[in-house]
Amino acid sequence: TQNKMSITNICCSHRSYTVTGDGYEPKGDFKENGKVVDSVNNSLNEVLKIGYLCNESYIVNKDGYYSVNGDPTEGALIVSAIKGGIDEHILNKQYPRVDILPFESDRQYMATVHKDTQNDKYILYLKGSIEKTLDICSYELNDNTVQAIDKEYILKQAHFYASQGLRVLAMVKKDISTSKITDEVLQDKFIFVGLQAMMDPPKEEAIEAVKESIEAGINIIMITGDHVLTAFSIAKMMSIVNK
DSSP states (O other), rough: OOOOOOOEEEETTEEEEEOOOOOOOOOEEEETTEEEEEOOOOOHHHHHHHHSSSOOOOOEEEETEEEESSSSHHEEEEEHHHTTTTOOOHHHHHHOOEEEEEETTTTTTTEEEEEEEETTEEEEEEEEEEHHHHHHHEEEEEEEEEEEHHHHHHHHHHHHHHHHTOOOEEEEEEESSSSOOOOTOOOOOOOEEEEEEEEOOOOOOHHHHHHHHTTTHHHHOOOOOSHHHHHHHHHHHHHHHOO
C-alpha cells in the first residue's frame, strides 16, 4: 500500500459520517447523508479528541507540503481531528498527558492518561482493534448520554468498513482515580465512543507487479496485520483474489 492514510468514515452514536480530503493536509468536510455537517456534536467531538490525544505522532507543514512525523495511522487521526475543528493548543493545555501505554501488536491497542484540568480528574483514552476494545467496554456514548452498549451494531458497522478495504480503529474512554495505567484499570467498564476508518490505497506499481507475477504463473501469498475483511478487500483490489 501507499502507507499514506486518510480517514474516510466515522461512526458514533449510531450515526455515520464521511470525511472528505486526501493525504495529510488538514482540509476537508464531515458529511452525514451527503450533507456537510455544520457543527460537531459531542460524540463526534469525543471520537476526534481521543484520536488526537491518544497519539504519538504529529503533522509537519513544510512549504505547504504536509507530512506525518511518526506513524501514518496516527497522522490520519490528527488530520481528522483538525478537520473537525479541534484546536491543538487548547486541547493539549486542557488535557495534558500524564501516562502512556504504547501500542503493541499482541495487545492491539494503545492507551494514554490525561488530566482534565477543567474538571480536576483523570481520563483514560484508548484506541485499538475493534475486537480487543469491545471486550473491555460496558457502555457507549450517545451524544451526551452514557448507555448500555450495543456491541452487535458496532461490530456490524466495523465489519462493513473493513469489507470496503478500510482499516478500522475503535475509540474508548473512562474516568479513573489514578494518574497511572495499571492492569486493573484496563480490565473493563470502558465507554465506547466511536470508530474511525481509514483508507490506505495499494501502490500502482504493486498492482502491476502482482499482475505480472500471476501472468508468469507465480502463486501470490499475502501477509498482513490487517483485519481479515480489510485484507481480503485489498487483495481483491490488487487481483490477488478474484472472488
